[in-house]
Amino acid sequence: MADPPAHSVEGPLMGWLILLVLIGASIGGIRLLGVRGPGLTASAAALLLGGAGYALQGSPDLPGAPAETSEGRNFLPLTEARHAFFGSFTAAESWLRMSEALARAGNSADSVGILENAVKRYPGDPELWIGLGNALVDHARGLTPAAELAFRRAEQAAPGHPAAPFFYGLALARSGDREGAVRQWKEILAKAPPEAAWRPLVEQGVAALSAPAPGARERAQSPPEASPR
Secondary structure, rough: OOOOOOOOHHHHHHHHHHHHHHHHHHHHHHHHOOOOHHHHHHHHHHHHHHHHHHHHEEEEOOOEOOOOOOHHOOOOHHHHHHHHHHOOOOOOHHHHHHHHHHHOOHHHHHHHHHHHHHHHHHOHHHHHHHHHHHHHHHHHHHOOOOHHHHHHHHHHHHOOOOHHHHHHHHHHHHHHHHHHHHHHHHHHHHOOOOOOOOOHHHHHHHHHHHHOOOHHHHHOOOOOOOOOO
């Protein structure tokens, strides 16, 4: 699997750092309010997804700038979102942590390779298949047939579980198909129990991608140009 071309990340990285600082402060406030356990995990994941939704629609470092194509996106941290659906103490956790660490360091090919080995050893683990799908999306900077297959295998391994369609929807969004992602997530919410700990995460995703992109809002608010006479 060939490595994708290199891209400049200095500007987007600064935007992500600002978002992460704000998210960290928000999580600290949530903890002070007494939220713990699954509720805290889901809240943290929802905050991360909200920030990701903004980054998917436009550049965090350049307010109002249009979103880049899928070619320009970098590693998206999904650990908290994964924990919202599966918890943090699973058989797949060590594999996924290693893969995410490699991806965070910019080694997306080895990040994929670790999980390809993992699903060969444990083909019935849906969390590993989802991790592989996410890693393939990171590596290709967009949804590919191989990633679609990984998400499909995850759904086959755990029929009815919301994690596979959720992360597939996220992959659609990262590839530019916001409407497809929102449809996917609304289908999850239609079947979700009201008390599900991960429900706020999906609701946040729908809200983040249903809002107009920053550039579209500014264009809508700008007065029309006078037509020449």
